[in-house]
Amino acid sequence: MAQDKQHPLPDGILPLRGSVTTSFAYTTIKDRMPVILTKAIDTLTRHLHDLHLDEGPAAQSAKTAEAKECISTLSKLKYEMIRDRRVTYVVDNESDAETWNFLVDGLKESWGGDTWFSAPWLFVECLMYRKIQEVFNKTENWKNFDVFAPQQKEPAFNGSVKSMIELSKHLANVESKMLEREGRSLALREFIQFSLWGNQTDLSLLINVNHADMHKSQASSAQNLSEFEKNIIVNDMDAVLEKLLNIDGGRIDIVLDNAGFELVADLCLADFLISSGIAKTVMLHAKKFPWFVSDTTPRDLEWTFAAVEKKAVEVGDEGLKARAARWTGLVKEGKWIVKVDDFWTTPYSFWNLPTAAPELRSSLNESSFVIYKGDLNYRKLVYDAEWSTTTPFATAIGPVAETIKAPFVALRTCKSDVAVGLKEGQEGDLKGRDSDWMVSGKYGMVQSFGC
Numbered sequence: 039m040a041q042d043k044q045h046p047l048p049d050g051i052l053p054l055r056g057s058v059t060t061s062f063a064y065t066t067i068k069d070r071m072p073v074i075l076t077k078a079i080d081t082l083t084r085h086l087h088d089l090h091l092d093e094g095p096a097a098q099s100a101k102t103a104e105a106k107e108c109i110s111t112l113s114k115l116k117y118e119m120i121r122d123r124r125v126t127y128v129v130d131n132e133s134d135a136e137t138w139n140f141l142v143d144g145l146k147e148s149w150g151g152d153t154w155f156s157a158p159w160l161f162v163e164c165l166m167y168r169k170i171q172e173v174f175n176k177t178e179n180w181k182n183f184d185v186f187a188p189q190q191k192e193p194a195f196n197g198s199v200k201s202m203i204e205l206s207k208h209l210a211n212v213e214s215k216m217l218e219r220e221g222r223s224l225a226l227r228e229f230i231q232f233s234l235w236g237n238q239t240d241l242s243l244l245i246n247v248n249h250a251d252m253h254k255s256q257a258s259s260a261q262n263l264s265e266f267e268k269n270i271i272v273n274d275m276d277a278v279l280e281k282l283l284n285i286d287g288g289r290i291d292i293v294l295d296n297a298g299f300e301l302v303a304d305l306c307l308a309d310f311l312i313s314s315g316i317a318k319t320v321m322l323h324a325k326k327f328p329w330f331v332s333d334t335t336p337r338d339l340e341w342t343f344a345a346v347e348k349k350a351v352e353v354g355d356e357g358l359k360a361r362a363a364r365w366t367g368l369v370k371e372g373k374w375i376v377k378v379d380d381f382w383t384t385p386y387s388f389w390n391l392p393t394a395a396p397e398l399r400s401s402l403n404e405s406s407f408v409i410y411k412g413d414l415n416y417r418k419l420v421y422d423a424e425w426s427t428t429t430p431f432a433t434a435i436g437p438v439a440e441t442i443k444a445p446f447v448a449l450r451t452c453k454s455d456v457a458v459g460l461k462e463g464q465e466g467d468l469k470g471r472d473s474d475w476m477v478s479g480k481y482g483m484v485q486s487f488g489c
């Protein structure tokens with residue numbers, strides 16, 4: 039990973055930071071990030087307890103000692119965060135550590151602050167997940183442990199099964215009607231909308247959600263889709279459909295976001311892109327290590343294929359079972375390519391992509407179309423800055439407009455202090471309707487470039 043200075047923002051545009059006490063960034067660093075650490079500690083503590091019951095004494099003592107060490111380092115991290123201490127280096131042997139530390143060193147000079155609240159929010163929030171991974175990287179026995187899986191990702195998946203079954207049935211119906219172009223376009227519109235609304239179930243936001251209730255909030259049928267549609271505040275869907283329907287067999291990239299219901303909706307879309315002939319291949323970009331609680335790692339993909347198939351068998355849903363089997367087949371045949379790149383788990387905005395990750399950039403330039411999923415990818419596209427909401431998207435993506443040639447769409451539900459491309463007066467209307475419109479996940483954006 040290249041050591042690359044953070045791209046500067048235009049004069050007068052500041053990055054979002056926790057030091058602005060009225061911001062969602064502030065609430066996130068003050069309240070939500072410490073809770074995420076507490077949950078990680080709790081998960082490890084429970085595992086320690088289970089270890090005592092399950093494994094032999096020798097394995098126990100080494101693993102137990104390491105887990106205790108992890109718990110104490112995570113508690114220290116939480117302490118430093120709450121007290122707004124200076125952020126510390128990433129200390130492990132991974133290939134990205136040097137880059138992280140180069141950026142930690144440059145914080146003061148680039149942004150005037152190097153503590154948890156004074157440094158850019160994007161930087162410190164990403165850093166927390168990298169520091170959690172550092173804790174496990176330094177052990178022998180816990181390197182591959184996903185601390186978010188047992189108590190968050192897996193229960194959330196189980197709580198979403200009802201929605202997944204409904205979604206799969208509905209989409210099978212939609213697919214069967216897609217014979218001509220018009221049918222294909224209508225079908226694609228639905229697949230994209232489900233992929234968009236799937237983004238509501240991001241577990242770093244839903245830290246206190248009851249996983250058993252996930253179904254209630256998920257758009258999984260045509261009926262709730264039309265209810266949700268009025269909440270798409272920027273909607274470039276028609277242009278996106280036009281572009282996609284004219285690709286005729288190229289490669290489409292999906293920069294994945296969360297595992298669980300969102301991933302299942304994304305995989306349904308990826309599957310449709312192939313089965314409809316729109317794309318020959320789909321490249322699925324996953325995260326290298328557990329990230330923002332629920333982001334998809336390669337392990338999550340495998341786990342999801344198996345878990346969907348198992349659930350389908352349990353409930354006797356042949357359609358869903360065939361779907362899951364087809365997904366495994368698509369990977370085997372090379373029609374779905376799963377890719378991991380260090381870049382997605384750095385704090386860089388996409389403005390840095392050409393210099394920080396030149397190979398990834400060349401690869402994206404071979405794509406016919408890129409779909410960026412979720413809120414964090416949106417923040418990274420627009421550099422997580424204090425843009426006014428009427429800033430044109432083309433301005434807020436800065437150099438990305440020229441450096442990544444493939445046309446793209448961002449599908450995100452709004453969960454942070456940034457949204458651009460709104461019409462004059464639209465922000466006021468939204469505020470009038472819902473003071474939390476920017477962060478509640480209730481509103482969505484289908485925002486494209488190059489279409």
Ligand SMILES: O=P(O)(O)OC[C@H]1O[C@](O)(CO)[C@@H](O)[C@@H]1O
Nearest residue numbers: 240242243412413414415453454
């Ligand atoms: O999974 P997503 O949609 O990228 O959401 C991640 C988002 O989670 C949050 O922690 C929720 O507020 C934001 O900081 C971040 O943008």
Ligand SMILES: [Mn+2]
Nearest residue numbers: 295296330333
């Ligand atoms: Mn996410």
